[in-house]
Amino acid sequence: MRLKGKKAIITGAGQGIGRSIAIKMAQEGADIVIAEINPKTGPEVKKEVEALGQKALYIFVDVANSEQVREMVEKVLSLWGRIDILVNNAGFDRGATLLKVKEEDWDAVLGVHLKGTLNCIQAVTPHMIENRYGKIINISSIYGRSGGIAAISYSSAKGGILALTKSVARELGRYDINVNAVLPGLIYTPTIAKMPEKYRNMIIENTPLRRMGQPEEVANVVAFLASDEASFITGAWIEVSGGWNM
Numbered sequence: 513m514r515l516k517g518k519k520a521i522i523t524g525a526g527q528g529i530g531r532s533i534a535i536k537m538a539q540e541g542a543d544i545v546i547a548e549i550n551p552k553t554g555p556e557v558k559k560e561v562e563a564l565g566q567k568a569l570y571i572f573v574d575v576a577n578s579e580q581v582r583e584m585v586e587k588v589l590s591l592w593g594r595i596d597i598l599v600n601n602a603g604f605d606r607g608a609t610l611l612k613v614k615e616e617d618w619d620a621v622l623g624v625h626l627k628g629t630l631n632c633i634q635a636v637t638p639h640m641i642e643n644r645y646g647k648i649i650n651i652s653s654i655y656g657r658s659g660g661i662a663a664i665s666y667s668s669a670k671g672g673i674l675a676l677t678k679s680v681a682r683e684l685g686r687y688d689i690n691v692n693a694v695l696p697g698l699i700y701t702p703t704i705a706k707m708p709e710k711y712r713n714m715i716i717e718n719t720p721l722r723r724m725g726q727p728e729e730v731a732n733v734v735a736f737l738a739s740d741e742a743s744f745i746t747g748a749w750i751e752v753s754g755g756w757n758m
């Protein structure tokens with residue numbers, strides 16, 4: 513119960529990695545806000561968290577919309593009075609090679625990942641500064657560090673999240689707020705299940721552990737970073753990739 517009594521916002525917690533983070537943090541004693549654009553999956557995860565004996569809220573939000581994010585944070589504070597943990601996990605990809613990237617797709621992908629991460633951090637930070645306590649974990653990707661195939665917008669957004677993580681960590685460290693990034697490799701989620709097998713196998717062949725990861729393997733690391741066991745870690749990029757980037 514490393515997160516007993518803590519209040520956590522997890523974006524994109526309706527499925528995949530975000531859902532596993534919500535469940536892991538609830539198992540560790542945190543109350544969970546599922547900040548999710550999908551009105552079907554969000555309430556399902558809310559029930560799963562409540563079944564573990566923790567409080568849960570489902571709040572519909574598009575993280576790319578700063579006003580919706582501000583309203584979401586205000587609602588959490590009015591209901592629960594505090595926010596200790598923020599996990600920026602929401603996202604999607606519209607993969608394309610360089611000359612095929614459409615402007616609207618670039619804007620949408622950078623909007624959800626990079627601007628969405630900034631929106632959520634800006635909205636929770638005044639409260640965390642006042643409390644002199646906060647754990648912010650941003651979900652980037654191995655592609656943010658190394659680039660990816662047919663993933664121009666996605667890799668750029670995820671690379672931006674890495675730089676944002678370090679910049680924000682430098683600003684907020686003096687307020688006892690830890691800001692870190694987790695870089696998953698290929699993780700088996702509903703979205704990855706739809707990826708062509710040929711493409712998945714290509715990544716697996718370049719992964720020393722020779723398999724995909726499970727969402728729980730990312731959630732374990734995120735929960736550690738959200739706990740006080742990671743109190744002297746900030747501005748770090750931690751890969752959970754089976755060694756892909758070595």
Ligand SMILES: NC(=O)c1ccc[n+]([C@@H]2O[C@H](COP(=O)([O-])OP(=O)(O)OC[C@H]3O[C@@H](n4cnc5c(N)ncnc54)[C@H](O)[C@@H]3O)[C@@H](O)[C@H]2O)c1
Binds near residue numbers: 528550
């Ligand atoms: N699965 C992987 O292999 C992998 C690898 C590296 C990084 N990641 C990153 O991990 C995170 C989760 O990945 P996943 O595979 O679980 O994804 P997923 O597509 O299974 O789940 C993403 C969730 O985010 C929600 N979402 C999308 N846009 C949103 C918005 N604007 N506002 C709020 N919620 C929104 C979706 O509804 C969905 O529930 C993403 O940031 C992804 O880029 C995943």
